[in-house]
Amino acid sequence: MLRSHTCGELRMSHVGTEVELCGWVQKLRDKGGMVWIDLRDRYGLTQLIFQEGETAPELLEKAKSVGREYVIKAKGQVVERFAKNDKMPTGDIEIKVSELEFLNKAEVPPFVIEDETDGGDDLRMKYRYLDLRRGVVREKLQLRHKMMQQTRAYLDSQDFIETETPVLIKSTPEGARDFIVPSRINQGQFYALPQSPQTFKQLLMVSGFDRYYQIVKCFRDEDLRADRQPEFTQIDCEMSFVEQEDILQIFEGLAKHLFKNVKGVEVGDFQRMQYADAMKFYGSDKPDIRFEMKFVELDSVAKGKGFNVFDASELVAGIVVPKGAEYTRKQLDAITDWVKRPQIGAKGLVYVKCNEDGSFKSSVDKFYSQEDLAEWAKLANAEKGDLMLVLSGDLNHTRKALGELRLEMGERLGLRDKNTFAPLWVLDFPLLEWDEESERYHAMHHPFTSPKTEDIPLLDTKPGEVRANAYDMVINGVEIGGGSIRIHDRSTQELMFKHLGFSEQEAKEQFGFLMEAFEYGAPPHGGVAFGFDRLCALFGGSDSIRDYIAFPKNNSGRDLMIDSPSEIALEQLDELGIGIKEGAKN
């Protein structure tokens, strides 16, 4: 090694030792006769000292000539510091340098390499290797490493076998859009990159692997949003001979293990909630239950009083904002504007202030008497000093908008603390959901999810009401993972494909291998997949998964650092037997 120690390990006990350190120049302080250099590596910072009288003049000059981010090697003696710094672990000592070598010089970086930086997003993406030098950024990747280690430790202890599944697989039109890979040896044919190893992990169950896991890259060619990446990482798991309860137990165990061993936090048993209740009380299949503020349905007391807007609505529902009666007219107008934004899409907002004196003041006083409003308040358990915010309209949109408003109010009231973790299982998802665009039912989870046996008769009559053996793990309003008990027999799988609009031919072409596998002795099985990037972000207290990926892509799917995707040589396309279409937008 070019060094005898790292920049994070020297202490008082090392005083008097000759050491060699390597690292980056974090800071230079030049007081003329005295020069200090803060030397940085992954493990910490150590102060180097050079002083007139003790340091050879050429060496002092050399020390003065270092620039920020120079890579240097310093040899010297560990001495006790005159002015100790108890904020850094090495703050009791410094190195009296006797030899200094420049291992590599550095240009002035395009942005400041400190926890607080002046670099914008694009600049930091282009020079990601410099951004990763910042302590706050590197720590995120170190957290990710620890999350991986602890995930494996837990799953290994539970007899899961880590098994790699292929990356070059087969394209299927179901689900999101695939990335495809032209085959050179089989021209005109294509591989696809996996959106998940779903069918392979099920085949491993058919193989008797019993318990499988993998921390694995998956791919989706979607139009990107801020928190999506074309390639992302999943903790992917599957188990045989299990019922839903077993899976909930094992993977609640995983989450608890991670909270304990990575965050040092003990979380209690997870709350459980029906999908239907999540929608009814939180307007979301991933409710943030760090705070209460559940929906109250007011139809019974709000309809039939001559207010047309409510009378014509499928749902009238509200939330109670504690101590909100103090809100000014201006504040209430701002909230009204907020719900009317296109992202939320409410037509308007009704408020009811529950004044301290027992009276009510609402935006619909024209239609509702004090007694009427007292009934609302009673139904909603609103107390003196509280504020009720009420939305109305068709069921789904009203719930969705009210759910957003609930989150916004929780945020404004400081009820969504990043260091509080409120985990939850959402259970009994619908099997199918209606897709407006294609005018047919799609699998809500995926086509391999089993319906609840007792609901199978509904498939023909009310497909939207069939419940699945499907569950999501939700923490702080973020969907961290989801899974299901799978179909494991051919006839149910065929029935499912039929209801999803596959012809027999299509089902066979795309998933024939799986249905055939089910005929050779497939065990009952089920599993789960966790979004690993998001899980890391949650643990790190961040909303953005991008910070937790070493080399992320931007919202156009570009890697700004290596400048990819890029054009390639015509010969390469020729070899593959493909060409770029004229008029392809570029």
Place this chain on the structure above:
Amino acid sequence: MLRSHTCGELRMSHVGTEVELCGWVQKLRDKGGMVWIDLRDRYGLTQLIFQEGETAPELLEKAKSVGREYVIKAKGQVVERFAKNDKMPTGDIEIKVSELEFLNKAEVPPFVIEDETDGGDDLRMKYRYLDLRRGVVREKLQLRHKMMQQTRAYLDSQDFIETETPVLIKSTPEGARDFIVPSRINQGQFYALPQSPQTFKQLLMVSGFDRYYQIVKCFRDEDLRADRQPEFTQIDCEMSFVEQEDILQIFEGLAKHLFKNVKGVEVGDFQRMQYADAMKFYGSDKPDIRFEMKFVELDSVAKGKGFNVFDASELVAGIVVPKGAEYTRKQLDAITDWVKRPQIGAKGLVYVKCNEDGSFKSSVDKFYSQEDLAEWAKLANAEKGDLMLVLSGDLNHTRKALGELRLEMGERLGLRDKNTFAPLWVLDFPLLEWDEESERYHAMHHPFTSPKTEDIPLLDTKPGEVRANAYDMVINGVEIGGGSIRIHDRSTQELMFKHLGFSEQEAKEQFGFLMEAFEYGAPPHGGVAFGFDRLCALFGGSDSIRDYIAFPKNNSGRDLMIDSPSEIALEQLDELGIGIKEGAKN
């Protein structure tokens, strides 16, 4: 869980316990009044028993109706066996079944699911999920899992950070052929799948990550040979502030850790050999040193005696086969035919028998006296009873052919025991190698490998003689891993690209980001990558990496199970702005 225990865990201490087991029917023995079923899962086999008088008649009938590979659940009591079987861990007990449930029936499998099977390669590839049920196959994947666990345990203990690098990267013409991925959002542009995370791991060093590792999928679109797969797995590592010796120590440590913790084998310190010596004495850069049989160069004694073939040769060299003097004429002819096969390509073979009586018998007696041959034998340390096999011709071809012959003779003599492990570092590889086809020098390792400082002046005069700071780990004649100390400054990297025939423009377009990174403070660094599939095969005592991959592809890059690659919908191609060329072979 549908079961209370696995099929591998019940012992005498469980006798009397009520248990529930799930698994596959391995075997049914029906003796009329008595039926035994061997129930199998990943953990083992347990015997179920049903007998007239004790078992209800319907249950006995049901037991008789099970077929091979049925998935069943059996409830019953653990009882001591009458005839114990000490070959199976559960052989002391059996289950007196009271309830039997068919969880899934099974068609008759297309091949026998036992360690010895009647299924051919293609059939087993198509039904890989059934092949994986065979104990011998599943054990290979379990070995792989253990190798991964132990690799991570070692590298974690050495402060390496596991970091994921991107799969969608940029195509570069250097090296093997890339798989490419058309971009939909950026039509006309392409991602490439990584042949290795080389540049990313170097950038992580520039970022100060200090020690990086990853067990990662890599991709090469090559014409496939038996032991190549288009996607393969690498243990990929990089370290900063190191010299070659540090890397050799750390990764020799990894190999020793794996031998000890996976195989229970203590291997001593690795032998080390110069590349030049490996070629001179073994004709290979990956010598199998489980046996000696080094080359002897005979030019000094074999040339100038009137034998034109030798006189016109650049090299005359041989190996000594112990006790080979007994070989019959027929055996020698067979060996001669073997070296003349096109794969070996020797023009002929000269032999010298060192008879027990001290005389010599050679195929070139016409040109060489007994004294001449005695000189050969002396030079070669051949003893009475030995056989010398001699090849000649130009240097490289002769060495290569003699190397193959050496391995073949070692094989025939039983000197290549799969349970003996002879590890070796091959050091000081050439930096460049001449490529006949493109008539230019290529990087032997890759363009980021550093030349030995003292050899840099040779770059302009004798580029082929420049040695690199590059090393390979070789075990039993198999290249398990390789790496190098990298270039870490822009000017050397530019010099390297120049010598590889890159224009300044090309170098900038393809690797500008890396060269720029070197200007912002790049530390000295180096690393290594291990072929993980091959390492697993070596540990498992197999020549074929395919057995150690859960879902391998065949030699045409096809996955016979899912039938991929396959044609895709025209709309998918349209969205990507690409088309299949007319006349593309298909």
